[in-house]
Structure formats: structure tokens, C-alpha cells
Amino acid sequence: MLEAANLECVRGDRRLFSGLGFSLSGGELLRVAGANGSGKTSLLRIVCGLLSPAEGEVRWRGSSIRSLREEYWKEIVYLGHSNAVKDELTAAENLTVACTLAGMKVDRGLVLAALHRFGLAECAALPSKALSQGQRRRVSLARLILSENLPLWILDEPFTALDAAAVDYVRTLIAQHVARGAAVVFTTHQEAEIVGTMSTLDLDTWAN
Amino acid sequence: MLTALRCVIYRDLLLAMRRRADVLTALLFFVIVVSLFPLGVGPEANLLRTIAPGVIWVAALLASMLSLTRMFSADHADGTLEQMLLSAAPLGAIVIAKVIAHWLVSGLPLVLIAPILALQFDLNQSLLWVLTLSLLIGTPVLSLIGAIGAALTLGLRGGGILLSLLVLPLYVPVLIIGAGTVDIASAGLSAQAHFLVLGAFLVVAAVFAPWAVAAALRISAE
Numbered sequence: 378m379l380e381a382a383n384l385e386c387v388r389g390d391r392r393l394f395s396g397l398g399f400s401l402s403g404g405e406l407l408r409v410a411g412a413n414g415s416g417k418t419s420l421l422r423i424v425c426g427l428l429s430p431a432e433g434e435v436r437w438r439g440s441s442i443r444s445l446r447e448e449y450w451k452e453i454v455y456l457g458h459s460n461a462v463k464d465e466l467t468a469a470e471n472l473t474v475a476c477t478l479a480g481m482k483v484d485r486g487l488v489l490a491a492l493h494r495f496g497l498a499e500c501a502a503l504p505s506k507a508l509s510q511g512q513r514r515r516v517s518l519a520r521l522i523l524s525e526n527l528p529l530w531i532l533d534e535p536f537t538a539l540d541a542a543a544v545d546y547v548r549t550l551i552a553q554h555v556a557r558g559a560a561v562v563f564t565t566h567q568e569a570e571i572v573g574t575m576s577t578l579d580l581d582t583w584a585n
Numbered sequence: 586m587l588t589a590l591r592c593v594i595y596r597d598l599l600l601a602m603r604r605r606a607d608v609l610t611a612l613l614f615f616v617i618v619v620s621l622f623p624l625g626v627g628p629e630a631n632l633l634r635t636i637a638p639g640v641i642w643v644a645a646l647l648a649s650m651l652s653l654t655r656m657f658s659a660d661h662a663d664g665t666l667e668q669m670l671l672s673a674a675p676l677g678a679i680v681i682a683k684v685i686a687h688w689l690v691s692g693l694p695l696v697l698i699a700p701i702l703a704l705q706f707d708l709n710q711s712l713l714w715v716l717t718l719s720l721l722i723g724t725p726v727l728s729l730i731g732a733i734g735a736a737l738t739l740g741l742r743g744g745g746i747l748l749s750l751l752v753l754p755l756y757v758p759v760l761i762i763g764a765g766t767v768d769i770a771s772a773g774l775s776a777q778a779h780f781l782v783l784g785a786f787l788v789v790a791a792v793f794a795p796w797a798v799a800a801a802l803r804i805s806a807e
Contacts, residue, residue, distance in 0.1 A: 462663065
């Protein structure tokens with residue numbers, strides 16, 4: 378489904394990795410590992426099309442994501458380092474806007490249910506600046522619940538700032554999603570034990 | 586696509602509602618700058634009538650500049666811009682929505698308050714209408730051109746100053762034609778040609794600016 382061929386990433390004067398390739402099909406989980414600064418976030422941004430690689434290309438179902446553009450973005454969820462949560466908007470408004478932009482049709486009931494499952498039921502109507510860092514992360518991750526039918530999730534450090542219970546819940550979500558036949562790419566520094574087949578891509582071995 | 590357009594306009598208006606101080610600052614700036622001129626120049630009616638269109642137009646340019654830096658920078662800082670770049674809707678449509686919201690929040694109030702401020706310059710009533718109409722067609726052009734500058738200077742240090750240097754020269758044609766509309770009408774001639782040129786600016790900017798902004802945003806996201 379997802380293929381990366383001969384990727385090279387240069388940031389500033391430094392070449393982070395080159396000749397990197399992998400392929401991922403439905404029902405597979407890929408963990409991108411590596412030391413700080415090894416280019417994990419850059420790789421994920423290349424895979425979702427925010428960053429263009431110095432060389433190589435990423436293909437989705439056989440065609441390059443640069444030509445697919447919106448067709449590709451319709452099918453993926455990318456949750457980056459920053460939570461993409463607006464301080465002035467409530468948790469429910471943030472989630473509604475994020476889902477609408479992603480091309481999903483959501484109503485208030487679905488959004489509140491998703492927030493409820495992430496333990497944010499009481500905070501749904503609060504402006505997000507009143508939320509803690511972990512709660513904001515949950516607002517951003519709540520989109521995953523509404524994106525169960527999208528075939529690719531790209532998650533950059535999904536577990537940061539979360540408490541143990543929430544980490545477990547996100548792990549379950551990922552495991553369920555993979556079991557449904559979708560693909561997930563993620564990075565984490567924490568030991569992630571997710572049930573199912575997980576392959577690891579260690580960027581340190583591609584560095585030069 | 587229309588859903589995304591509506592959603593972004595609604596979101597930006599909601600944000601503006603919850604950060605009312607920002608919106609009022611630009612409007613008050615416009616009111617104060619325009620009101621300083623009659624105080625500084627003195628109560629000579631003929632002189633005031635002559636400088637009125639220029640002063641009001643320049644103040645409108647500066648006031649709409651004030652809010653430009655915020656157009657994309659807040660979204661850039663909290664990561665929501667990234668999500669817009671990965672949206673299922675074309676980025677151009679989202680840019681159009683953001684420009685419309687920006688104009689509704691920082692352009693339209695200037696248009697509405699301008700005739701009242703113009704009274705200080707002893708403009709007669711028919712000229713008030715000409716001035717308001719010229720601002721109504723001209724301020725969206727300012728938002729469109731300004732969006733290009735805001736997108737290009739996104740994430741740069743000292744982006745605010747650079748933005749002014751980049752955008753103000755591009756505003757010059759709009760300023761000349763916009764203020765010229767009132768001048769020519771006050772000479773008793775038809776301002777139709779000026780209005781048509783302003784309208785042409787608006788059409789050209791509306792077609793090309795969203796595309797340029799989208800390209801600039803993709804570059805600054807990298």
C-alpha cells in the first residue's frame with residue numbers, strides 16, 4: 378500500500394539519511410526508531426507529504442503522493458509533534474474543525490462520544506487553554522477514534538504527555554486499527570508493546 | 586470543498602470573536618490615525634477636503650497591515666496549519682476562506698466606519714459614498730495581496746517588518762486608484778473608470794493570490 382524508495386533527507390548541511398526504503402501493506406505496524414535528531418519526524422513528514430525528500434519518492438497504491446495530493450490526504454491521519462489544538466476553541470470545536478478539514482462528516486454526537494472515550498467528557502465545552510498538556514494531546518488523539526475507516530495513520534510521538542491509562546488506550550486503538558487491516562506508522566521513545574506484527578525501522582542504521 | 590470553506594471561515598470568525606482585543610486594536614488604530622490629521626493640519630476646510638481620500642486610504646492600508654502578521658502565524662505555531670496543508674480540500678480553497686475571514690474581521694469594519702470618520706474632513710455626502718464604495722472594492726484586494734506576504738514571511742525572525750517592506754509597495758497601485766476615485770469624483774467627473782480598474786485588481790488578485798499563497802505556505806511548512 379505504502380512504499381518509500383531511496384529516500385534521502387537533508388536538513389541544513391546535514392544529511393540525515395539516504396537510500397532509505399520500506400514498504401508497508403495493510404495490517405502492518407511500523408515503528409520508526411532512532412536517536413534524537415536522527416530524522417524520525419522528518420521521515421514522517423516526508424511520508425505524509427509535508428516535506429519533499431531530497432531524493433526518492435513515496436508511493437501510495439502505486440502512484441507518487443506528489444501527484445495524488447488530496448486523494449492521498451483524504452485517506453491518512455497525521456498527528457504531529459504539535460497538537461494542532463487552538464487555545465481559544467473548546468475541545469469539541471477543535472475536534473470538529475480537524476475532522477471537517479480532513480473531509481469527514483461528523484456531528485456533535487460523534488465528537489462528544491469520541492471525547493468521552495478519551496476521558497474528556499467534562500472538558501468538552503472548556504476553552505482548550507484551560508486544559509493540561511496531556512489533555513490537549515488527548516483532544517488531538519481523539520481524532521483517531523473518528524478515523525477508524527482511514528487506511529493509514531501516521532503518528533509522531535503519540536504517547537508524549539499521556540498518563541499510563543491513556544498510553545494503554547492509545548496502544549489498544551493502534552492494535553485494533555492494525556487488526557482491522559489498516560497500516561500505522563509511528564515513532565516513540567517509550568517501550569511500545571503493541572500486539573500484532575510490528576516491524577522496526579532504525580534510522581541509525583541508515584544514517585551517514 | 587464548500588464544507589471546508591465554510592468550516593474555516595466559521596473557525597476564524599469564532600477565533601476573532603474570542604480574541605476581540607486584536608480586532609479592536611486595528612480598528613482603533615484606523616480611527617486614531619485618521620482623526621490625528623484634522624487635529625494636526627488645522628481646521629482649514631479646503632485643505633482637509635483635498636487630503637481626506639489619501640489620508641483615509643493610507644490609514645486603511647496600515648490598519649489592514651497590522652492584522653496580517655496574525656493571519657497564518659498563530660496557525661503555524663500551534664500546528665493547525667500543518668493539518669490544513671494535509672486537508673482533503675484543496676489548499677487554495679482554505680486560503681480563500683482565510684482571506685474572506687480576514688477581510689470580514691479587519692477590512693469590513695474599516696469600510697463601515699470610514700464614512701463617519703470622513704465627516705471630520707468635510708467631505709460632502711456623494712463623495713462619502715464614493716469613498717465607501719472604493720474601500721469596499723479595495724480592502725479585499727489588500728487582504729489578498731497581504732496574504733501572499735504573510736505566507737512568504739511565515740516563521741521568519743523579524744517577519745513583521747519584512748512583511749511591511751514586501752507588501753506596502755504592492756499596495757501602491759490600489760492606493761493610487763482607490764484614493765484617485767474620490768479625487769476624480771470631487772472634480773465632478775465620473776469615477777466609473779477608476780471603479781472598473783479597482784474591480785479588475787480585485788478579480789486578478791482573487792484568481793492569482795490564493796494560488797500564490799498556497800505555494801508559499803507549502804514552502805514555509807518544509
